[in-house]
Amino acid sequence: MRLHVQARPTRLNPDRLFGQVAHRLAVAIITGASPAGALLPNEDDLKGEISVSRTAYREAVKFLSGKGLVEAKPKSGTRVAPREAWNLLDPDVLAWHFEADPNEKFIRDLFELRLFVEPSAARLAAQRRSAADLQRVEAAYRGMVENPPYAERTVNADLAFHEAIFAATRNPPLQCLAPAVCATIQWSLFLKAPDDRFFFTASLIDHERVLEAIVQRDGELAAARMSGLVIDSLNSTLRLLAGRAEAIASKIA
Amino acid sequence: MRLHVQARPTRLNPDRLFGQVAHRLAVAIITGASPAGALLPNEDDLKGEISVSRTAYREAVKFLSGKGLVEAKPKSGTRVAPREAWNLLDPDVLAWHFEADPNEKFIRDLFELRLFVEPSAARLAAQRRSAADLQRVEAAYRGMVENPPYAERTVNADLAFHEAIFAATRNPPLQCLAPAVCATIQWSLFLKAPDDRFFFTASLIDHERVLEAIVQRDGELAAARMSGLVIDSLNSTLRLLAGRAEAIASKIA
DNA sequence: TCGCGGATAAAGTCATACGATAGAAAGAGG
DNA sequence: CCTCTTTCTATCGTATGACTTTATCCGCGA
Known part of the structure; x- marks a missing residue:
């Protein structure tokens, strides 16, 4: 279900590509579509998943990692962080919750x-x-x-x-x-x-x-x-x- | 003055280059060395300032922008955000305060x-x-x-x-x-x-x-x-x- | 069985290139 | 001399390919 609550201004610029990617990933994480511990699409694979360059994708991941939503480690991959690590009081994280039930x-x-x-x-x-x-x-x-x-x-x-x-x-x-x-x-x-x-x-x-x-x-x-x-x-x-x-x-x- | 308070675990990996850059920028912002509205070193200039690639620098900026410390606007430059925009309750932002007086x-x-x-x-x-x-x-x-x-x-x-x-x-x-x-x-x-x-x-x-x-x-x-x-x-x-x-x-x- | 070490996969970093556009500078018109 | 318009440049955004670093896995040997 999608709630049409007007979002408060967030720090994420939706006009920019990396912002859209961050938004998509964030919503998938918060709704639970990507459960904790799940691997995010590999940086090379993502050409198939979402057609976007590594640059934009990586910047999105950095943005999310600052809020504790994901954790990237070399060799093991970028994983969805456990909910305890999320900064639930972050304005963006709160806003993204409106896209979930x-x-x-x-x-x-x-x-x-x-x-x-x-x-x-x-x-x-x-x-x-x-x-x-x-x-x-x-x-x-x-x-x-x-x-x-x-x-x-x-x-x-x-x-x-x-x-x-x-x-x-x-x-x-x-x-x-x-x-x-x-x-x-x-x-x-x-x-x-x-x-x-x-x-x-x-x-x-x-x-x-x-x-x-x-x-x-x-x-x-x-x-x-x-x-x-x-x-x-x-x-x-x-x-x-x-x-x-x-x-x-x-x-x- | 530098306070030697052991930092709590933050989300920023200091082993990574972008993490060091983010840390440097953040401390400069929080101490006030880079006042609100100040332009951050140009993405091309930084070769002189800090010798690091644009990629690492940009990822650092994305990390900080998620916490409200900086605001990047296309074509006009990346500026230090006013203090009201900072997420002062963010664990990283709090930790960085220990490096200031x-x-x-x-x-x-x-x-x-x-x-x-x-x-x-x-x-x-x-x-x-x-x-x-x-x-x-x-x-x-x-x-x-x-x-x-x-x-x-x-x-x-x-x-x-x-x-x-x-x-x-x-x-x-x-x-x-x-x-x-x-x-x-x-x-x-x-x-x-x-x-x-x-x-x-x-x-x-x-x-x-x-x-x-x-x-x-x-x-x-x-x-x-x-x-x-x-x-x-x-x-x-x-x-x-x-x-x-x-x-x-x-x-x- | 245990520990060591190399293979390997994934993220991290770098260099480069091109596109888009905000904002400044230069020029045209009044 | 001032204002409006045009052009131009600086700067961020995005894409791509190559190379580096790191941690995991697995197989080898003790």
């Missing part, structure tokens, strides 16, 4: 991480925000209100809202988790969109309450409300995942 | 992140640990006790302790933060080592208390104690950083 465990894990990190981020944002930071958060919130639910602009505004909060923390390493949070939100919105818009209005209220706490510079309140937001989102997402599982089960039966 | 802000930021994440990780570990998980944590703790303070084996045992806790969470994305936590610990130990061993025994007690909570499967207790451990470590590290700053100031005066 939604994996419930993975989404739950991401939500768990989000639950640990995002309330703390909101606390810092409330404490440290500048006027410009606040404007950015407010602009994103307006974008969510003023556009129709689940429209592309709305989704982008939602992501921008959370990104703006991370930016306001003034903590660059922490900001590097923003892509993971955004990926989680995208999964969640993708699952919710087909259903109805009840979730959306509820989520809007959650966002408004977080914004309000940040306006008031109340760190603890912002953290608590962000917790509430994430938990609400998690619960509705889990309900939908359960629904999907049932639908699949009934289709089999 | 310790940056107090960066270390504080990492500690902040650690303070958000690690207590939660300890909570999960206490709740979900298997017998094997516990053995791993215990083995690491024994390694800390049985070796002399600040010895290489002791440092590795300390890192292994925290890694084992992340492993016990059974949350792969969360586990990807382990390298960031380990990097923070390495900075902290590097700063503490020259001083004395008071910090070490205090830290040992903190570790023991965390271990005990995990043995008891008490999640809240584990989280609270891990919080205490991180805060203790942060405080002593900040004190040493302040001392360093004074030492530098007095040298100038």
Whole structure:
């Protein structure tokens, strides 16, 4: 199954040939089509597999090896690395996951991480925000209100809202988790969109309450409300995942 | 200044030529020797700069571009990316930071992140640990006790302790933060080592208390104690950083 | 049975060539 | 003198073939 979730900007230029090769390989690895330990097509053989020069292929492999997806050793070949070695928080790796079926465990894990990190981020944002930071958060919130639910602009505004909060923390390493949070939100919105818009209005209220706490510079309140937001989102997402599982089960039966 | 902190295993093979090139470029970027926006040596010029073929150089650039350190645009040149684009949580990027001077802000930021994440990780570990998980944590703790303070084996045992806790969470994305936590610990130990061993025994007690909570499967207790451990470590590290700053100031005066 | 050493296959490195195009320089027009 | 257009060059992207290095495998001999 292919999910049509618009990808966030990644570091991989899809216009370039090596980028397309890297993308293809990455998707094959993440979906499990190429299992861990599997040999990638030999650098000489690939003329048959994919018609591309060794140069482009090798650059793709280097790109992926930097993210821990593959490991190349002379004589033994280039192999798919075990999942433990993957950098699951890398923006590209997260983006590539959208081309695979939604994996419930993975989404739950991401939500768990989000639950640990995002309330703390909101606390810092409330404490440290500048006027410009606040404007950015407010602009994103307006974008969510003023556009129709689940429209592309709305989704982008939602992501921008959370990104703006991370930016306001003034903590660059922490900001590097923003892509993971955004990926989680995208999964969640993708699952919710087909259903109805009840979730959306509820989520809007959650966002408004977080914004309000940040306006008031109340760190603890912002953290608590962000917790509430994430938990609400998690619960509705889990309900939908359960629904999907049932639908699949009934289709089999 | 060059810090002799043993690097954790990275994804970059230093035996390979492209790996050495990538390492050189990365260090130049992270130390600031090559500022954001700077053009990297032209692919043809580099014969003078570093005598290496275009192939190896280009593969190094691809490796770095995957981590957001550089941006290659056709026809306009390969430039150092702004720091916001760097993946600061990437294990390699963290490791390369050890070749630069310790940056107090960066270390504080990492500690902040650690303070958000690690207590939660300890909570999960206490709740979900298997017998094997516990053995791993215990083995690491024994390694800390049985070796002399600040010895290489002791440092590795300390890192292994925290890694084992992340492993016990059974949350792969969360586990990807382990390298960031380990990097923070390495900075902290590097700063503490020259001083004395008071910090070490205090830290040992903190570790023991965390271990005990995990043995008891008490999640809240584990989280609270891990919080205490991180805060203790942060405080002593900040004190040493302040001392360093004074030492530098007095040298100038 | 064990260990040594050569054969071998695969990745790594190099040199070269050509294509495409962004961006600068030069020239035409007002 | 300034602006717009054209040309031109520098630089990255891709392809190819040759050679080097490395680690695995296998067979030989002790």
